[in-house]
Amino acid sequence: MLFEKHLAMILFQLSGTLNWLSSNEMDAGETDSKRRELGLFLKRKRATIEPEGNAARATAGRRRTSGLRREDVASLAGVGLTWYTWLEQGRDIKVSTAFLEQIAKGLKLNNAERAYLFAMAQRRPPPLQEEGRKTPDVTTLQLVLDSIQRPAYARNNCFDVLAWNAANTTYFGDFGRIPAEERNILWLMFTRTKYRTVMPEWESDARKLVANLRLRLAEAKDRSASDALIARLYETSIDFQRIWNEHEVESIGEGVSRLESSKLGSLTFKHFTMMPEGLPGTYVVIFIGEGLGDGTDRLNSNWRA
Known part of the structure; x- marks a missing residue:
């Protein structure tokens, strides 16, 4: 045995x-x-x-x-x-x-x-060849965005807004009214006080956004544009300083997740981010959630302040 x-x-x-x-x-x-x-x-x-x-x-x-x-x-x-x-x-x-x-x-x-x-x-993707501050073919991006009924915009690795559709203007305001040098999701998040007013989860959304920036920064081959943005935010926003110094990293985070509107009430969003083929460093962000229509309700006044 x-x-x-x-x-x-x-x-x-x-x-x-x-x-x-x-x-x-x-x-x-x-x-x-x-x-x-x-x-x-x-x-x-x-x-x-x-x-x-x-x-x-x-x-x-x-x-x-x-x-x-x-x-x-x-x-x-x-x-x-x-x-x-x-x-x-x-x-x-x-x-x-x-x-x-x-x-x-x-x-x-x-x-x-x-x-x-x-x-x-x-066995891995190559580093991005550039940060994406150079504007790609906006005409092509606009055609893609205009075919989407839900709020959507295109951005680069620095979170500069490159193009947007009518539904995005309806729910989040017209990026065209914002000076080009300020047309950046991070800059708007930390410098426009109205965002804090209409975003009940501003702290969580801001943290995810900064954590996403840190990840994109690590992927970029040339980080000079991101470094310049970070320096500006660091000088301008105490909240950005606080969150940036905590060194969180996250792949999901595009800004607003909940919106409190005086006209439509509370809206909850989910983000879907895609990279168009042939445009490395360019991302199309689509917001999907309950109560989002095709752009007939006007909420622009919420975002002009």
Whole structure:
């Protein structure tokens, strides 16, 4: 009996070990496959780029295949030839974000190709190329917003308002009446006293908004615009100072969640935030809640103060 128990224990432990090894072998196989796929992508991508300048002169008269050599890519990207070669060969190496950014630049990758490079090499999206302070095609954004019946607006990573629809004007006021330099959700939240009057959950909403800003700041490659906004708010609002110094981080937070209107009573909102394809750093925020119509009730007076 003792022998049988001992044998059963050994078999149980062996089974667990085999399962662990099998799981790790599957993970390793998936990783190897991704490295090979990435190597093929890099090889085929450089084959589509004709050499220019020094690279063209260095290979003049002796090229057998089209495109760039590995040496050309390493030179254009400003990275080591050995390290790039190993990446293309699918070797098990760790590469930095700066290294991948240089490769993306050297191979002239578009946004989708750059995202693929980071996903395959680091299993994560790439850093945003810019904070989003540059205004995208507002005409396209406006067409999208005008097709939405519920209140909606478009913003960038700094929470600058880029465009909005008629329903948003109805419920939250006309952004067009606000000077462009103040047309920022955070700035309005902390500097317009009317927001505190009509938002019964102002403290909670403000906290979520600031926590969302901190997350977007970490994602941005160039944080100069956000830093300037934070500095302005820090000088202007004691409440912003207090909340910012608590270092909360949150992915959900777009401002108002409840609105007390003298005309419509209490309204509760949920936010849905989407990033339009091809516009990194641009977000479309839609407010959905009970009692929201198509824009026939006028509440603009609540937000002009």
